[in-house]
Amino acid sequence: MMLDKTIAAIVISAIAFVIVYFLTPILIKTLEKRKLVVKDYNRVGGAMVPRPGGPSILAGIVASEIVLYALYSSAAILAIILTTFLAFLVGLADDRKVLGGWFKPLALAGSAIPIILLGMYAPGVYESHLAFPLFGHVRIPELYIALIIFMIPITGNTINSIDVLNGVASGFMTIASFALTISLLIIHNYDIAIASLPLGFVSLAFYRYHKFPSRIFPGDSGALTLGAMYGTIAIVGHVEIIAAIALLPAVINSFLFLSSVKRIIEHRQLKSNPVEHTEDLKLKATTHKDAPVTLVRLIVANRPMTEKEVGFTIFKLALFSAALAIITAFMMGVHI
Amino acid sequence: MKAPIYVYVFIMWMMIISGGGLLFTIIAPLEIHGSGRYDEILDSTVKAGIAILLVILWVFIVSKIKNWIFHKQIQN
Numbered sequence: 001m002m003l004d005k006t007i008a009a010i011v012i013s014a015i016a017f018v019i020v021y022f023l024t025p026i027l028i029k030t031l032e033k034r035k036l037v038v039k040d041y042n043r044v045g046g047a048m049v050p051r052p053g054g055p056s057i058l059a060g061i062v063a064s065e066i067v068l069y070a071l072y073s074s075a076a077i078l079a080i081i082l083t084t085f086l087a088f089l090v091g092l093a094d095d096r097k098v099l100g101g102w103f104k105p106l107a108l109a110g111s112a113i114p115i116i117l118l119g120m121y122a123p124g125v126y127e128s129h130l131a132f133p134l135f136g137h138v139r140i141p142e143l144y145i146a147l148i149i150f151m152i153p154i155t156g157n158t159i160n161s162i163d164v165l166n167g168v169a170s171g172f173m174t175i176a177s178f179a180l181t182i183s184l185l186i187i188h189n190y191d192i193a194i195a196s197l198p199l200g201f202v203s204l205a206f207y208r209y210h211k212f213p214s215r216i217f218p219g220d221s222g223a224l225t226l227g228a229m230y231g232t233i234a235i236v237g238h239v240e241i242i243a244a245i246a247l248l249p250a251v252i253n254s255f256l257f258l259s260s261v262k263r264i265i266e267h268r269q270l271k272s273n274p275v276e277h278t279e280d281l282k283l284k285a286t287t288h289k290d291a292p293v294t295l296v297r298l299i300v301a302n303r304p305m306t307e308k309e310v311g312f313t314i315f316k317l318a319l320f321s322a323a324l325a326i327i328t329a330f331m332m333g334v335h336i
Numbered sequence: 337m338k339a340p341i342y343v344y345v346f347i348m349w350m351m352i353i354s355g356g357g358l359l360f361t362i363i364a365p366l367e368i369h370g371s372g373r374y375d376e377i378l379d380s381t382v383k384a385g386i387a388i389l390l391v392i393l394w395v396f397i398v399s400k401i402k403n404w405i406f407h408k409q410i411q412n
């Protein structure tokens with residue numbers, strides 16, 4: 001049985017990786033042909049970069065999860081597929097047409113409906129309790145529904161808000177999702193650990209083209225797909241707290257942004273940017289009073305840095321919070 | 337500027353763990369009686385209310401810590 005699961009894990013990881021690895025170059029050419037490109041303001045000469053990469057990310061996730069569903073028909077896997085697909089549609093709508101700041105959180109809340117509906121018919125899709133390290137579980141039947149509805153917009157928008165530099169969203173998601181897979185293995189939730197593998201491999205394959213200098217941007221459809229799948233895995237894997245910890249640098253970025261602008265708005269609606277460019281196109285913190293405080297602004301506060309350097313600083317932070325998430329998973333087995 | 341960000345991540349982690357402990361040791365064992373058949377609803381409502389207040393307090397503390405740690409940068 002364990003051997004079967006190991007084989008299934010290898011097969012779906014390979015499917016997820018290979019599809020994104022080979023489909024993304026085709027998508028890049030198609031987007032360039034259709035002139036679906038945006039300016040990369042951080043690049044010398046302002047190169048035009050194809051966007052969105054969401055379709056290839058979704059293809060990798062859906063194909064691998066369908067294969068897994070064919071092997072082990074589980075409502076939790078179905079919840080992952082449906083919620084991720086709906087979040088992709090929300091992102092695609094935003095990629096095509098600029099929508100209001102409130103549209104995405106509300107539409108993403110709607111994407112969480114399959115989890116709730118499947119949970120009603122198939123017990124075990126989600127548990128109505130929160131698992132805390134050292135202290136055990138707390139049952140919150142009614143509140144948990146609200147938590148599901150909030151969780152998907154939060155994880156979706158959190159990943160979207162960190163998608164500001166070349167390679168950051170996909171690289172960050174690779175680190176966070178593998179930390180989540182390791183945590184699921186530590187708490188012996190093997191089925192969801194396997195179901196979470198495509199997220200890490202899809203992010204890793206996409207990073208190949210998204211890293212500096214980006215050949216493609218994920219767009220809202222890519223970032224929301226990754227974030228919504230991450231949130232769904234946290235719910236169906238009963239690892240909500242661990243998932244939040246692995247995501248802390250991105251959560252801090254959203255928190256800093258919201259606490260400085262004090263309302264939900266899109267980055268493009270900002271009056272002043274949090275960072276500016278030096279003459280040699282390094283990133284430096286702005287001195288504008290009304291510019292929001294963001295993670296990138298804090299990182300470059302002391303000295304200007306290249307985009308690549310800022311990206312690696314964020315990855316080191318992601319590794320630090322991934323380590324804290326794994327420590328937390330070990331603490332789940334300890335009760336005071 | 338990098339070290340304070342690691343400190344901030346670590347403080348947030350500690351606050352998540354201790355917040356869970358507070359919920360378990362103080363709020364979860366609370367029992368509210370005296371409303372007959374509405375006891376369960378009242379009990380849940382009060383606990384949910386306290387939890388929401390704690391989240392607001394948590395956000396407030398995190399915001400203060402942010403101002404304290406990133407004081408110089410935020411003033412700029």
